[in-house]
Amino acid sequence: MQVRDICTHEAVSISPAASVVEAARLMRTRHVGVLVVVEQPNGERIPVGVLTDRDIVLEVVAPEAPCARLRVGDVMTREPVTCAEEEQLLDAVARMRICGVRRLPVTNPKGGLCGLLSLDDIYGALAVYMQEMSRALTRGQSREMEVRT
Template structure:
């Protein structure tokens, strides 16, 4: 067989980040301006950005917007998820899908050995890869049918 696709190969390396004290309105602007649905919350440790939480657009809606709270009274650390689910670069696509399903998350930071932020991988990233692989399988079926037609004549 051969190829083992890793998370490091499909993750996005350019991650939009926030800090604990970033205002929620500032966080929302970052999401809008960068066309992303989450911000990885980081702290600086020994020159590295260490992942400490994640803030999603859904977090903003369910915690602040829906209950009609004043967004200006809160910062990222008030709403972010701190029970962070992370992946490693060498995790497989299957590992990722199992983790997403088990943990009920759609976005996962990719971290190194000291929890330093390396990227982020999303359900969309996984679906893109799976769609490409399904297209290859469909092509195989079509090639087989064409080959059969050519041999029968």
């Protein structure tokens, strides 16, 4: 299975020049806990960072930083760990484990943002597979009883 098969294709993004307040409002409006920070040097949205709600709490709220003057670029995690849309899911999961992240921006062949892979996406896909395996077991038992009676 490839990353493109299960990732969220509409990743919410923001510019590093945006204010942290604007970022928090965007998170609230879009009901997300992460924004992919992008620059557009050639028309593609190239991921340059990630900003999470946790980043805002730890870097802005807890130290009582002056949020009105802070920009996303001041608070974001730089050099985000990414994966390619055609990458195998297990390879992306291994990268998440090795790098200690729960979300990966997904990039197209030109390096542009085309989605976001989260543990929630992976758990959802696994749940579908587990349900199908359960149905296969149940169907196998039913079939055996039909054949043997």
